[in-house]
Amino acid sequence: MLMLKPFINYSSISIMRQCFHHRHLSSHHQSYYIANLKSKSLLTITGKDSADFLQGLITNDIRQLSCDNHSKYNSSCIYSFFLNNTGRIIADLFVYRFMTKQNNENNAIIFLEVDHQLSSILTKLLKRYKIKSKVSIRNTESDWQCYAIFPCVAENHSSEIVRLNDEDSKTILINDPRNNHFGYKMISTIQSIDELICRLNEMNPSSEWKISKVDEDRYRSFRYQYGIGEGILDFPAESSLPFDANGDILNGISFQKGCYIGQELTARTYHTGVIRKRVMPIKIIDPPIESDQMLQMQNIIDTQGKTVGRFRSNYGNQGLAILKFDSILSDSKLKLSSTGHRIQTWRPFWWPESIIEQQMKLSSS
Known part of the structure; x- marks a missing residue:
């Protein structure tokens, strides 16, 4: 049985100070935004079989949520996918482990952060697969809220590891x-962004940084600028593969764990190394569109009229598309097939060089 071992719980402020000793939330006068992700829902899975139950359903390794000091795994949140039998994405999700104490015993609660439109579907699927597993599944939408804290300009936070798993304030920050x-x-169960900002300021009293509240659209704009897909708008249910969604370079897939639903195609693709299309950022150049104008899903074509990808979603002139990387290397004049908008695309800066080398080999083969 997979065991999720507990953190030691401290008071809210002492944990915050401990987490940020020499590790401030910001650096070099960086400014941050905080957004309440109202498009998300949280499901909880509890029970002694919860870890084993999820291990056979998601693409990532639930053992990473262990906090055993002697284990190579130690995290309180992982990114993952829930696939159908053919290996296509039903939902992308964040999996959190929260420790609580009941009857003087430490217990793990697993939270699944999913697109609100998919929460009912995913709940039904989880209950279908439950069979005899000793788990309880419920929606905690009215109790907990999902938040994103993100920089004005993306930068590397690798030296600023944050981990907060606090029973007193019922908050996970990572x-x-x-x-x-x-x-x-x-x-967090804290419903007020203003209160959260006050707590974050207590965590990092430095005057060299600031955090401002924004709406979820600002976070969406940030994601699109850097080619980050999330939720049903970017990954329509059962239409994308994990590699299309960059799951391999976003720490969303484990290639060492055992079997899970939809694994066969995912594993075969990984071992062959043939990945021809990925989610990429796009910018709509001409004609200009309004900030609130949503374009329909449509094909993307090159100068020869050949389909090289599929437009997924946009916020203003920024958006996401799944593109055949080898095709767009030789043709920068792309446009949307139905509306005729000219678009530009680029390689996200966070892509590893190995991805580019792989695509170059495919395009020359």
């Missing part, structure tokens, strides 16, 4: 598990 450039993930 570096975004996908990439250290993306900021921080937080779930």
Whole structure:
């Protein structure tokens, strides 16, 4: 049985000070935003079989949520995918471990942060797979909130590891598990962003940084600028593969764990190394569009009229598309097939060089 071992719980402020001793939330006068992710829901999974239950359902390794000091795993949040039988994404999700004490015993609660539109579907699927597992599944939408804390300009936070798992304030705060450039993930029972900002200021009293509250659209704009997909708008249910979603370079897939639903195609793709398309950022150049104008999903074509990808979503002139990387290397004049908008794309700065080398080999083969 997989065991999720507990953190030692301290008071809210003492944990915050401990976490940020010589590790401030900001550096070099960096400014941050905090947004309440109202498009997200939180499901909870409790029970002694919860870890084993999830291990067979998601692409990542639930053992990373262990905090055993003698283990190579130690985290309180991982990124992952829930796939269908053919290996296509039903939902992308963040998996949190929160420790609480009941009857003088430490117990783990697992939270699943998912797109609000998918919470009912995912709940039904989880209950279908439950069978005889001793787990309880419920929606905690009214109790807990999801937040993103992200920089005005993405930078590496690798030296600023944050971990807060506090029973007193019922808050989890941690570096975004996908990439250290993306900021921080937080779930909390604190409903007021102003109160959260006050607590964050207590955590880091330095005057060299500031944090401002913004709406979720600002976070969406940040994600699109850096080519980060999230939720049903960017990954329509059962239409994308984990590699399309950059799951391999966003720490969302384990290639060492055992079997899980949809693993066969994912494992085969990994071992063959043939990945021809990925989510990439795009900018809509011409004609200009309004900030609140949403374009329909449509194909992306090159100068020869050949389909090289699929437009997914946009916020203003920024958006995401799944593109055949080898095709766009030789053609920078791309446009949307239905609306005729000209677009530009680029390689996200956080992509490893190995991805580029792999795509160059594919394009020349």
